[in-house]
Amino acid sequence: MKHCATITILAGMIGSMSAFGQSTSAVDASIQPRTTINLYPGAAPGFEQAHQKEKDEALFGVHIVRNVVSPTLTVYLPNGAQATGTGVIIAPGGAFMMLSIDSEGHDVARWLAARGIAAFVLKYRLSETPDDDTQFQQKMTELLSPAMTPGGDHHVNLDFDTIAKPGIADGLQAIRLVREHAAEWGVDPAKVGFLGFSAGAMVATGVLLQRDAAARPNFDAPIYGAPFGALPAIPSNLPPIFLAYAADDPIAAAPVTQFYRALTAAGYKPELHVFSAGNHGFGMRRQGTSSDHWIDEFYFWLQALKLARP
16 A cells, blocks of 8 residues: 655755765764674575665765665674774665665764764665666656645655665564674673664664564664655554754654554654654764754763763
8 A cells, every 4th residue: 555655755855965064073984894694694584686786876965875785784883992882773765765874874874973973884785776877867857846846745756665674674683693793792781772764763763663672772763754645553562763854854853753653652752853853864974054063962971871871
């Protein structure tokens, strides 16, 4: 069944990235990943016959990756003296059609690693898009025109419940891998969290709401995103949850608000930050709005949970 769901990062990214560039919030570019590993020993389950060719390129003024069929995890580790034992898996956004791999991935990982937190950028599987860049851009423009038109309803028809499944499966596999490599990477297997943006936030909520509590992360942070399809049942014994979005975000405000209310109705007390401005897809971009400091608020939250101490 298709749900009239809100498109995730693309509209905000196309509309705002060119205006504000890719400047980031105090990111140390000298911090380099330790390694990149495949999530699965062979082809990803269900993608054995996938034929699309992965593309890593600059489009819409940003660094994106699309047509991912072989998911990976890129590992950023902190200096040993700073290490907190906490690890965070990071899922970039892109409507399950591409990934904003820097502003919502590697830049976040570098920021966290500089503060003693191991970070793991998840390149999860995506829906197939045209190999030709011009055709891809035309498809995205046609798909997003309702969301990008002033006064529009900011909606498109996408079956998010279906297209999110491979990404959520990859998120669960990433959690298993980080815990398996915990000793090697200096991470406490009981301190593995998940941070996702927009479509990546749907991945974050997907791993959070698993019936098997052992498969869930130890804390979870969906940023300007939530379940964009049907709202799943809220299970018991969920870990701490951090939510954030901008009040002028026409794309994620309603789904995040709905998710927050469902959590509170179930008896949880999630942390919620609603920034006065920042629109959709702010990531690590500095715009001169209060949303520039979402990651500081996330870090303060980790400190309160005693997850950011060496």
